[in-house]
Amino acid sequence: MSHLEDYASIVGPERIDVIRALGARLAGRVIQNINSTAVGGGVAEILTRMTPLLKELGIEARWDVIRGNERFFAVTKAMHNGLHGVPSPFTEDDRQVFRETTKANLDHVQPWGDFVFIHDPQPVALIEVIDRAKHFCAWRCHIDFTDPQPDIWQFLKNYIESYRAAVFSAPAFARPLGIRQILIPPSIDPLADKNKDLPNEVVDEVCARFGLDRCRPIITQISRFDYLKDPVGVIRAYKMVKRHLDCQLVLAGGGATDDPEGQKVLDEVRSEAAGDPDVFVLFLPPGSDIEINALQRASTMILQKSLKEGFGLTVAEALWKAKPVIAGAVGGIPLQITHKFSGILAHSIEGTAFWIKQLLNTPRFASRLGRNGREHVRANFLITRHIRDYLLLFLSLENKGNPIVL
Amino acid sequence: MSEPFHFRLQLTQIELLGRRAGNITELRRHLREIPDSSIYYHTHHRLRQHIIRSPEPPNDFSFWLTKALGLAKMAETFSSLPFASFRSIAEIRQAFLAPLDAFLLEENGHHPQAPAGMELHLLDGRTFLLPTGLQARTPAEFKTALAKAPIGSIQYHVFAPRLGMAPPEFDFAAWLDVQGCENIAAEIRRLDPYTMTLETLRTNIRSKVAEHVAS
Structure with a gap:
C-alpha cells in the first residue's frame, strides 16, 4: 500500500505538505463515497487508491456500493449512453425501475457521513432520502455531459439540483444548474500496479505470454469493450496502416459489473479481427493491472479512439509512461492532450490511420510527444492533485466566501 | 514595530459558471456579467503553466480568440494589454470590452463562430489561503x-x-x-x-x- 510520503519524489514535497495541511482541517470527519461498482472502470480504481490515502490524513473515508439487478443496470447503461448523446429509449417503466432500486438500496446503504459524495447517475436519487441539514452532499459526475439526451437529463437534473454542489471532469460538461459546479478532473496513481515502473523482464514476460513480438511495432488500445471506445474503428484504422507498414495491434480490456453490453461488443471486435494473427484481442480479468502496465510499456504508441469519453484516464496512463498517444478529441481528452505538443487528437478512422503512420515514420517526434505528455500528467493528472481538489471541495461545502482563509 | x-x-478551486461563448457577441456579454474572480482566474491561472506549455502566458481569452475564432489581431490586443499597470479587475474588464465593442461596430455583423467543441467555457476561481x-x-x-x-x-x-x-x-x-x-x-x-x-x-x-x- 502506498503512503503519501511515497509521492514526494514524484510531485515534490511541497505538494504533499499542502495535502497534509488541508487534511488536518478535515481530520476526524467522515467522507462517505457511494457508487455502483466495486470493480472495473475508472471510478472504482480511483476510490480504491484514494480511500487509504484519505485515511492516512485522519479522515474517515468510506466507500459504499449500491446494489441493482440486471434490469436496473440495463436501465442505467441506457441512461449512460443517452447522456453521452447516443439516442436511447427512456420509458416510464425505466424510471420506475430506477426509483424502486434506489428505495431498495436504503436497506444497506444508509447515508451517515459528514460528507456524502455520490458518484454518477446510478445512486443519484439517494439524495431524496438524505437529511441535507445533517450531511453535506455533493454529486460527482464522471461522464461526458456535452450533449445529454434531454429527457434523461431532465430526469436527473431534478435530483442533481438537490445537492449542494456538482462536480464535473471537464469544462464542457457544465450545465445550467442552480447549484455550484466544481471542476475536478480525475487522476491516475503513479504508484499503482497499473502505472508503477516495471522491470524489463516483466514486460518481456507479459508480451511472451500473449504472443507479442517486441521486435515489431505494437499499437495498443486499452479500454473496456464498449461501443463508445470504438474498438472496431481501431481495427479498421490498423488495417489501413498495415497496407503500408508492419505492425501489431493490441485491444485489451475487461468489463465492469455495471456494464451489460461488454460481451456483445467483444464478439463484434473478435469478428472484425478474425483471420489476422497480428491483432490481439485480450479480454483481461479484474486484477490484470500489471499486464495492462506491461502492454502499455511495450507499445510503440497508444490509441484511445473514443467517440465519447467521460475523461479517458487511459490517456493519462499512457502519457505517464511517456508514450505517444493518438486519441479522439472528445470528453476530457483535449484537457490531457494538446495536439502535436503532448499527443495527437484525431477525429476519424482515416485520421487515426494517418497519424499512426506519421508517428511510426517519425520516432523522434513521437518520442517528444510522449515526454511532453508525461510532464503534463505530472503537473495536472496525478492522484495527489486529485486529493487536494477533493479536500478543497469538502472544505468549500462547509465554508462560505471567497477567499476562504484556512 | x-x-x-x-x-x-493560495490554492484555487475551479468553479464552472455554466456559461459558454461561441462568438464575440457572447464573449462580450459574459465579460460584462461574470464576477471579478472569474476575470482574475482567466487572466492569471496560466502564469503557473508558463514554463511547461508556452514561452509567453496568454490569458484564456486571447488563447481562445486565436484558436477558436482565428482572430489573431484581436488576440494580440488581449494579450498585450498593460496588465502590469492595472490596479483593479474593473480596469481589465473595461480594457477587454473596448476592443470588442470596436470590433462589433467595424465588422458590420461579420461574426466568426467557434467550431463545435471549441466554445469558451467560463470558469471562476475560489481562493483558499493557507499559512x-x-x-x-x-x-x-x-x-x-x-x-x-x-x-x-x-x-x-x-x-x-x-x-x-x-x-x-x-x-x-x-x-x-x-x-x-x-x-x-x-x-x-x-x-x-x-x-x-x-x-x-x-x-x-x-x-x-x-x-x-x-x-
Whole structure:
C-alpha cells in the first residue's frame, strides 16, 4: 500500500505538505463515497487508491456500493449512453425501475457521513432520502455531459439540483444548474500496479505470454469493450496502416459489473479481427493491472479512439509512461492532450490511420510527444492533485466566501 | 514595530459558471456579467503553466480568440494589454470590452463562430489561503523567506493585492514601504510580472532585496 510520503519524489514535497495541511482541517470527519461498482472502470480504481490515502490524513473515508439487478443496470447503461448523446429509449417503466432500486438500496446503504459524495447517475436519487441539514452532499459526475439526451437529463437534473454542489471532469460538461459546479478532473496513481515502473523482464514476460513480438511495432488500445471506445474503428484504422507498414495491434480490456453490453461488443471486435494473427484481442480479468502496465510499456504508441469519453484516464496512463498517444478529441481528452505538443487528437478512422503512420515514420517526434505528455500528467493528472481538489471541495461545502482563509 | 510579513499560499478551486461563448457577441456579454474572480482566474491561472506549455502566458481569452475564432489581431490586443499597470479587475474588464465593442461596430455583423467543441467555457476561481509558516520581520528575513516560499505564495502576493483581489497589506512592495525600503518597493512595482516566469520573478525580487540588505 502506498503512503503519501511515497509521492514526494514524484510531485515534490511541497505538494504533499499542502495535502497534509488541508487534511488536518478535515481530520476526524467522515467522507462517505457511494457508487455502483466495486470493480472495473475508472471510478472504482480511483476510490480504491484514494480511500487509504484519505485515511492516512485522519479522515474517515468510506466507500459504499449500491446494489441493482440486471434490469436496473440495463436501465442505467441506457441512461449512460443517452447522456453521452447516443439516442436511447427512456420509458416510464425505466424510471420506475430506477426509483424502486434506489428505495431498495436504503436497506444497506444508509447515508451517515459528514460528507456524502455520490458518484454518477446510478445512486443519484439517494439524495431524496438524505437529511441535507445533517450531511453535506455533493454529486460527482464522471461522464461526458456535452450533449445529454434531454429527457434523461431532465430526469436527473431534478435530483442533481438537490445537492449542494456538482462536480464535473471537464469544462464542457457544465450545465445550467442552480447549484455550484466544481471542476475536478480525475487522476491516475503513479504508484499503482497499473502505472508503477516495471522491470524489463516483466514486460518481456507479459508480451511472451500473449504472443507479442517486441521486435515489431505494437499499437495498443486499452479500454473496456464498449461501443463508445470504438474498438472496431481501431481495427479498421490498423488495417489501413498495415497496407503500408508492419505492425501489431493490441485491444485489451475487461468489463465492469455495471456494464451489460461488454460481451456483445467483444464478439463484434473478435469478428472484425478474425483471420489476422497480428491483432490481439485480450479480454483481461479484474486484477490484470500489471499486464495492462506491461502492454502499455511495450507499445510503440497508444490509441484511445473514443467517440465519447467521460475523461479517458487511459490517456493519462499512457502519457505517464511517456508514450505517444493518438486519441479522439472528445470528453476530457483535449484537457490531457494538446495536439502535436503532448499527443495527437484525431477525429476519424482515416485520421487515426494517418497519424499512426506519421508517428511510426517519425520516432523522434513521437518520442517528444510522449515526454511532453508525461510532464503534463505530472503537473495536472496525478492522484495527489486529485486529493487536494477533493479536500478543497469538502472544505468549500462547509465554508462560505471567497477567499476562504484556512 | 511594524507587523511581520506572513507568506500565504493560495490554492484555487475551479468553479464552472455554466456559461459558454461561441462568438464575440457572447464573449462580450459574459465579460460584462461574470464576477471579478472569474476575470482574475482567466487572466492569471496560466502564469503557473508558463514554463511547461508556452514561452509567453496568454490569458484564456486571447488563447481562445486565436484558436477558436482565428482572430489573431484581436488576440494580440488581449494579450498585450498593460496588465502590469492595472490596479483593479474593473480596469481589465473595461480594457477587454473596448476592443470588442470596436470590433462589433467595424465588422458590420461579420461574426466568426467557434467550431463545435471549441466554445469558451467560463470558469471562476475560489481562493483558499493557507499559512506557509514563513514570516519576515526585517528585509533580511524577507529575503530568506522569499527563497523558501512556495511558488503559489509568490504568485498570490505579487498579483492579487495589486488588483484588489487581496488586502493591500499582503503586497510585498507595500510591506517594504512600511519597512522604510521605499526605493526597493518602487523597483519591485516597476517589474512587469506578466512577462517572466514566477521563478524569474522570485529571483528578481530577491536580488533587489539582497542589494538593499547588503548596502
